[in-house]
Amino acid sequence: MTRNEYLSQLDRYLRKLPQKDYEEAMEHFTEYFEEAGPENEAQAIQDLGSPKEAAHELLSNLLDKKIEEDNDVSNPNRSKQIIGISILAIMAAPIALPLLIALLTIILSLFIVGFSLIIAAVSISFTSLAVSFGFLWETFTQLSGHFSTFSLGLGASLLSLGLGLLLLGVTILLAQWLKWCIIKISQWIVKRGQRS
């Protein structure tokens, strides 16, 4: 393998990284070869390990770093980046292809299930809010004649409002939990890959 072959293989594993991380990584490996010089090229390739090994190690370090920085609010894309890097790291993990496809499918289905749950919860909570305003309207226009019907309508309206808001809160928790789940599973897969 020559230096250029090495770098182009590495490039394939890292191309999908966020621009800045990609550039830093490729720049460093290019510099490494440059400074090692052509006479040490074979030695340099041996030191670096195969492009896949190097990429896997790099991606799992980067993943740890991004998770650590997860509380840094200055980067609005951090969740998307973490999930993206997890997937790249899993793809570079030394795992047999069928198993790899199975693992990625599990993560994808988990994501779809979670996403559907979130959509369902959001729809129900919006319905409750709409129903609540409906009741409120009815209360003042149709049911205001008697105190008992008025309070029944108002009560129903407040009940729907409460349920809607509660469900909205649950949805936010659900979304956070889903993200955490995907990160933990990916980390587990990536770390297992490293041990073997």
Add this chain to the structure above:
Amino acid sequence: MYYPTSSRLIEYLILAIVESQDSYGYEISQTIKLVANIKESTLYPILKKLETAAYLETYTQEHQGRKRKYYHLTDLGKDHLAFLTNEWLRYKETIDGIAEGRIRHDKK
């Protein structure tokens, strides 16, 4: 080497390497590899981190027709290195003391 080298220790070693003389990535890397079983993919983020923390600054210089990126220790880096050296001496003294039987926790 049998004992693992933590990334904090590697930060200390990198700063110590460039203290007396500016050095370039490959040379730093080869020196670190004398003691630590570390991959390049782990090492360069540490270098990057030290650079971001302004402990190191870089410049490019040509050497025998090859470009080299040199690392230079900043004043901030010198302060940090002094702290790390002090911490390392404390650590080393304690380890040596325990290993040689000079230091022990006295139960009273």
